[in-house]
Amino acid sequence: MSTDGETWSPDDEEGAAPGQRAVRYVLLERLGAGGMGEVWRAHDQELGRLVALKLLRPELSTRLTRRFMNEARATAQLEHRGIVPVHDVGRLADGRLFYVMQEIRGETFAQAIAAVHAASGAGT
Numbered sequence: 001m002s003t004d005g006e007t008w009s010p011d012d013e014e015g016a017a018p019g020q021r022a023v024r025y026v027l028l029e030r031l032g033a034g035g036m037g038e039v040w041r042a043h044d045q046e047l048g049r050l051v052a053l054k055l056l057r058p059e060l061s062t063r064l065t066r067r068f069m070n071e072a073r074a075t076a077q078l079e080h081r082g083i084v085p086v087h088d089v090g091r092l093a094d095g096r097l098f099y100v101m102q103e104i105r106g107e108t109f110a111q112a113i114a115a116v117h118a119a120s121g122a123g124t
Contacts, residue, residue: 023092024044025042025100028041037055037068038055040052052102055098056068086101
C-alpha cells in the first residue's frame, strides 16, 4: 500500500472531486461509477503517467472492504492482454480504499452497445 505523499478527505457527500489527491494521485475526471465505487482518471505524480483509480464508495467502505481488496488482489495476480493490470492499492485519510490500474482509452461499453444498435437499425 502507498503511505507516502499527500492524502485528502472529501468535504461533501459525493466524495471525490477533480483536483483532490489520493496519496500520490491527483484525481482529474470521473470516468464512471458502479455498485462498489467510482473510477477516476488520475495523474500519478511520481511516475508522470495517467492511470485509472477505482475508489470504494463512502457508504460502502466498512461493509465491502474485504471484497474490494479481494477484487484488487485477484486482478493483480492475473496476466492477460484482456485484463487491465493493477499497479497500486491505498487508503485515503477517511479510510476508503482505492486501487490503481492502467488507463485504457477507447469507447465505453455503453457507446459500443449503442453503435451495435445503430448499425443493426441502419439496414432496415
